[in-house]
Amino acid sequence: MELLDRLLKYFSLDLGIDLGTCNTLVAVRGQGIVLNEPSVVAVRKGTNQVLKGGQAVGWYAKEMLGKTPGSITAIRPLKDGVISDFEITEAMLGYFINKVRGKYNFVRPRVVISVPSGITAVEKRAVTDSADRAGASRTYLIEEPMAAAIGAGLPFAEATASMIVDIGGGTTEVAIMSLADIAVCESVRVAGDDMDEAIINYLKRTYNLMVGEQTAERIKIEIGSAAETEGEEGSIDVRGRDMISGLPRKATISAAEIREALQEPINSIIDTVVRTLERAEPELAADLVENGITLAGGGALLRGLPTVLYKATGLSVRVAEDPLTCVARGTAIFLEHLEEWKEVLENDLDL
Ligand SMILES: Nc1ncnc2c1ncn2[C@@H]1O[C@H](COP(=O)(O)OP(=O)(O)O)[C@@H](O)[C@H]1O
Ligand SMILES: [Mg+2]
Incomplete structure (x- = not known):
């Protein structure tokens, strides 16, 4: 019996996705993260035909964003937290699953996928079907804030409330959890992408300078902030196209200017957190005084975000360890507790 158990374990592969x-990550149970690529697909312009070959998805496709030749476009099928195109999403998910399955080709994995909490029942069905078609033996869905909470090590199954704020590319998901359930949850379509866009608009307005999304993202990561930080804040040289002359040019932008540019999206995120807190039952709110707020997702890395959230709520705020991989790690931990935690699954399958 024991031998059979061991064999089964050896031949079974559990994937958390x-x-x-912005990014798709895959974790293998017991091994950690094995794939981390942009959620980007290259398609023929005006169609949903995914380009053939290994260059159509992930890193290769991301490099094409904003630089594609006329007949090709690179798209992000989940950009706003909703699935813009089922077929493209399926192609992407299938590509990632197969890439990981590669060396374990004989095994049909069990898969736990975390999805943005705003997606509809139809979209959830489509994700499940896509994973099944890509070779999953069983596919389970959990909501992203849940996975983030697990990955961040919050006491999500205990009788105490904790709050997670997951700031991704397209959406920010705010949830208060207790007893392995989401008590209150809000999802807004304001996150990292909107910060990039705010920078683009600021440079246009103030400097007549046009820059692309990738440049704006780089500026945000290099010197972006939500609150003033101690010491020298510095500035950055930005290259783009002058809107009047149409010619390439550069400008030097300070960290304070970028902070001003980021104010609007950051205020929306703060408002969402405050709104969610206002909706919490008093008992849950009381727990949060102890447990505070935990930030996850790439947006959590923006400097000064804990400071402004603390100012707005009075609660202690911490950034989860390695916030970009928090959700993926959470899905892998979830797999280890599938029996125990199955109530939280989005697609109620009888296990
Ligand atoms: N150091 C950083 N500072 C600010 N934003 C960051 C940083 N690193 C990544 N991001 C942003 O995080 C977002 C991606 O986060 P991620 O959690 O992977 O999103 P998603 O879950 O939506 O795929 C992007 O908008 C990216 O620009
Ligand atoms: Mg995310």
Whole structure:
């Protein structure tokens, strides 16, 4: 019996997938994260035909964003936290699953996928079907804030409330959890992408300078902030196209200017957190005084975000360890507790 158990374990492969608006990560149970690529697919312009070959998805496709030749476009099928195109999403998910399955080709994995909490029942069905078609033996869905909470090590199954704020590319998901359930949850379509866009608009307005999304993202990561930080804040040289002359040019932008540019999206995120807190039952709110707020997702890395959230709520705020991989790690931990925690699954399958 024991031998059979061991054999079964050897031949079974469990995958946890964070299907994010910006990045897709795959974790193998017992091994950690084995794949981390942009959620980007290259298609023939005006169609949903995915390009053939290994260059159509992930890193290769991301490099094409904003630089594609006329007949090709690179798209992010989950950009706003909703699935813009089922077929493209399926192609992407299938590509990632097969890439990981590669060396274990004989095994049909069990798969836990975390999905943005705003997606509809039809979209959830489509994700499940896509994973099944890509070779999953069983597919389970959990909501992203749940996976983030597990990955961040919050006491999500205990009788105490904790709050997670997951700031991704397309959406920010705010949830208060207790007893392995989401008590209150809000999802807004304001996150990292909107910060990039705010930078683009600021540079246009103030400097007549046009920059692309990738440049804006780089500026945000290099010197972006939500609150003033101690010491020298510095500035950055930005290259783009002058809107009046149409010619390439550069400008030097300070960290304070970028902070001003980011104010609007950051205020929306703060408002969402405050709104969610206002909806919490008093007992849950009381727990949060102890447990505070935990930030996850790439947006959590923006400097000064804990400071402004603390100012707005009075609660202690911490950033989860390695916030970009938090959700994927959470899905892998979830797999280890599948029996125990199955109530939280989005697609109620009888296990
Ligand atoms: N150091 C950083 N500072 C601010 N934003 C960051 C940083 N690193 C990544 N991001 C942003 O995080 C977002 C991606 O986060 P992620 O959690 O992977 O999103 P999703 O779950 O939607 O795929 C992007 O908008 C990216 O620009
Ligand atoms: Mg995410």
